[in-house]
Amino acid sequence: xxxxxxxxxxxxxxxxxxxxxxxxxxxxxxxxxxxxxxxxxxxxxxxxxxxxxxxxxxxxxxxxxxxxxxxxxxxxxxxxxxxxxxxxxxxxxxxxxxxxxxxxxxxxxxxxxxxxxxxxxxxxxxxxxxxxxxxxxxxxxxxxxxxxxxxxxxxxxxxxxxxxxxxxxxxxxxxxxxxxxxxxxxxxxxxxxxxxxxxxxxxxxxxxxxxxxxxxxxxxxxxxxxxxxxxxxxxxxxxxxxxxxxxxxxxxxxxxxxxxxxxxxxxxxxxxxxxxxxxxxxxxxxxxxxxxxxxxxxxxxxxxxxxxxxxxxxxxxxxxxxxxxxxxxxxxxxxxxxxxxxxxxxxxxxxxxxxxxxxxxxxxxxxxxxxxxxxxxxxxxxxxxxxxxxxxxxxxxxxxxxxxxxxxxxxxxxxxxxxxxxxxxxxxxxxxxxxxxxxxxxxxxxxxxxxxxxxxxxxxxxxxxxxxxxxxxxxxxxxxxxxxxxxxxxxxxxxxxxxxxxxxxxxxxxx
Numbered sequence: 123x124x125x126x127x128x129x130x131x132x133x134x135x136x137x138x139x140x141x142x143x144x145x146x147x148x149x150x151x152x153x154x155x156x157x158x159x160x161x162x163x164x165x166x167x168x169x170x171x172x173x174x175x176x177x178x179x180x181x182x183x184x185x186x187x188x189x190x191x192x193x194x195x196x197x198x199x200x201x202x203x204x205x206x207x208x209x210x211x212x213x214x215x216x217x218x219x220x221x222x223x224x225x226x227x228x229x230x231x232x233x234x235x236x237x238x239x240x241x242x243x244x245x246x247x248x249x250x251x252x253x254x255x256x257x258x259x260x261x262x263x264x265x266x267x268x269x270x271x272x273x274x275x276x277x278x279x280x281x282x283x284x285x286x287x288x289x290x291x292x293x294x295x296x297x298x299x300x301x302x303x304x305x306x307x308x309x310x311x312x313x314x315x316x317x318x319x320x321x322x323x324x325x326x327x328x329x330x331x332x333x334x335x336x337x338x339x340x341x342x343x344x345x346x347x348x349x350x351x352x353x354x355x356x357x358x359x360x361x362x363x364x365x366x367x368x369x370x371x372x373x374x375x376x377x378x379x380x381x382x383x384x385x386x387x388x389x390x391x392x393x394x395x396x397x398x399x400x401x402x403x404x405x406x407x408x409x410x411x412x413x414x415x416x417x418x419x420x421x422x423x424x425x426x427x428x429x430x431x432x433x434x435x436x437x438x439x440x441x442x443x444x445x446x447x448x449x450x451x452x453x454x455x456x457x458x459x460x461x462x463x464x465x466x467x468x469x470x471x472x473x474x475x476x477x478x479x480x481x482x483x484x485x486x487x488x489x490x491x492x493x494x495x496x497x498x499x500x501x502x503x504x505x506x507x508x509x510x511x512x513x514x515x516x517x518x519x520x521x522x523x524x525x526x527x528x529x530x531x532x533x534x535x536x537x538x539x540x541x542x543x544x545x546x547x548x549x550x551x552x553x554x555x556x557x558x559x560x561x562x563x564x565x566x567x568x569x570x571x572x573x574x575x576x577x578x579x580x581x582x583x584x585x586x587x588x589x590x591x592x593x594x595x596x597x598x599x600x601x602x603x604x605x606x607x608x609x610x611x612x613x614x615x616x617x618x619x620x621x622x623x624x625x626x627x628x629x630x631x632x633x
Contacts, residue, residue, distance in 0.1 A: 153209030153225050154616045156191070156198045158488065158504045160224045161217075163187040165381065184220035185231060191224065199226020202238040202247055205302050205331065212330040212360045215309075219250070222326060228306055235270050235289025246292040246334070248304035249353075250326065262361060265305060265332065268342070269293070269349030281344035293351045297334035303353060305329040330359040386491055386578065387411050392484040395578050399493040406491060406499055410575045413484070415605065416519045423598035428470025443467050443478060457510045457592065457609050466596035480512050481594050481607050487513065489620075491581050500619045501581045507614040513589060516579040516606040518572030526569050535580045537606060538624065539567040568603055579608060585621035588614050 164187040191197050199207050207226050222228040228236050228248045236248045249267055269290040272282040284290060296303055307329050332353040342348035382405060385394035390413050397406050417423070429443045443465060457464075457480070467478045488504040507513070516537045521529070526536075572580035582589065590611040593604035608622060 152198050155505055156196055156224050157221060158616070159196050160187055160191055160221065163190055164220075184218055188220050188223050197224055197226070201226075202229060202236070204238070204240070204245065204247055205304075207304070210328055212328060213362050214328045216326045216328075218324075219326065222250070222306060227304060227328060233270060233289060235292060237289055237292035243295045243299065244288075244292045245299060245301050246289065246296045246303045248306060249289075249293075250306045250308065252308045252324075253310075263355040265353045265355075267293070267351045267353055269351070272342075272344075272346055272348065281342075281346045283347040284339075284349050286349070290349045293334055293349070294337045297337045297351070300333060302331040302333060302356065305332050305353065305355075327362065329355075329362060331356045382406065387413075391578075393486070393488060395485070395489050395491060397491045401493040401495060404493060409573065409580070411577060412517060412575050413515075413577060415515075415517055415570070416575055417603070418520055418522055421520070421600075421603070424600060428468055428472065431471070431473050431476070443471065443476075457512070462593065463601060463604060464592060464594045466594055468596045479596075481515065481605070482596060483512075485514050485578070487511070489514070489578055491578065494583070494619070497583045497585075499581045500583045500621075501578060502617050502619050503614065504616055506616055507610045509610055509613045511610045513608045513610060513620065514577060514579045516570055516572070516582075516591070516608060517575075517577040518570040518580065519575055520603060521569045521571050525571075529571060529573070535572040535576060537570040537572070539569070539606070570606060582608065582620055582622050584624045585619075587621050587623040588612055588618070589620055589622040591622065 164183055167183040167187055188197070192200075198209065203226075210225055210227055216222055216225070216227075219228070219231055223231070228250055230236050234250045234252060235246055237244045237246050239245075251265065251267065269284045270288070271284045271290070286294065293303075305328075306326050308324050309327055310324050332355050334351050335354045336350075336352040338350050339347055340350060380399055381396055382399050383397040385391075386397050386406065387395050388411060390411055429441050431441055431443075465478075466481055467473070467476045487507055490502055490504055491499055492502055494500045518535065518537065529536075588611050589608045592607045592609055594607045595601065595604050608620075614620065
């Protein structure tokens, strides 16, 4: 039985039906990565040339963005092919024609019929029902498609008879060979503008695979001969509820995500972290962005001892770093072995390329602070995050007991450890070591306050978690105040909010 499907905005909304991570999810990740790269490049081009755009009538920033990505090898599914496209699903919605090229769904900016040569014949691979020709949708499963050429709306020339070549011939051949054709439909929307007049924009929705059942020639609206193709949808594909899409297109739509700030870290992180808001006009809270924990004035760090391994630590008894971690490493590009305390190689180690330095490499994913509908600001990644990946450290001020009491009532950005991340075995064994005296941090724990000083971690919301916390030491040896590092508890698709359970203990990485 066919399954009804709502429109899904590619790269903006995660597909909630996908819960299993496999090779197919990796392909979907690549498609979304390519779209993110394109949209970011397009935004930069428009920002850079915005003042000149009106003077350059022939300039197409969407085309230039695609050409740049093609030159950099960042497009996906670049070879023309028949049938479905890996990483693209029925119902996926794209913002413009250029995005169809980015994902390999349709490879032409202007022509509505895309084709390729196979076994000596040209065959149609995809068509775009843009509304510029007199096409007719007989039912959700039937499309009567007009051939290309001779249309004054497209070519700004006098109308003329269409010829049986290129795309027209490809559709005729597809009928004879019985190959599948991808169909993309244009959908017109209206958004609220600053003026009384409504502004419209067009998106493109992948409607699935069709077969050309009939092909004929008739007189068209300009009294010229045109080719017509009757395409029928392949059964057992998800059905798009076009009636709902049509209703939505008549209603005002909210504008897309507005970029409030290109980089909230102001260059302090290895990757920029932008701030977007599609909900309201609220600005993000003001705070001082820092990558480093702020310790109390009385705290004097004791240097962590290092090793002499020149080409990265070896898992042998002679390496003190290995001994610190209990005889083996917890990392293999991602965290693989959860412990109550992990020792990263620190500044005293001779090798700077050791695999035991995951947390010190900084943020490696395209994180984004965004406005949620009900929880204020949140964090998400614009790229796929594999299970066990390091996300960020929770950074802020380490508070004394009296300071915590003074700041009660403004603890929205508090990270309470309460002994959940302290390695008691390490702590007890270290009692004979002469550490600087610390005040009572509520027994075994301490508090990190990111209200005034913090990083992107301060925006991670409390919810059913896809992140887990891990205590890590690398720049000092005091096991009583480890760094609080956030890792992916499971694989996380692009644009899914990153969340953490602030009442949880150290958890396991999902198998």
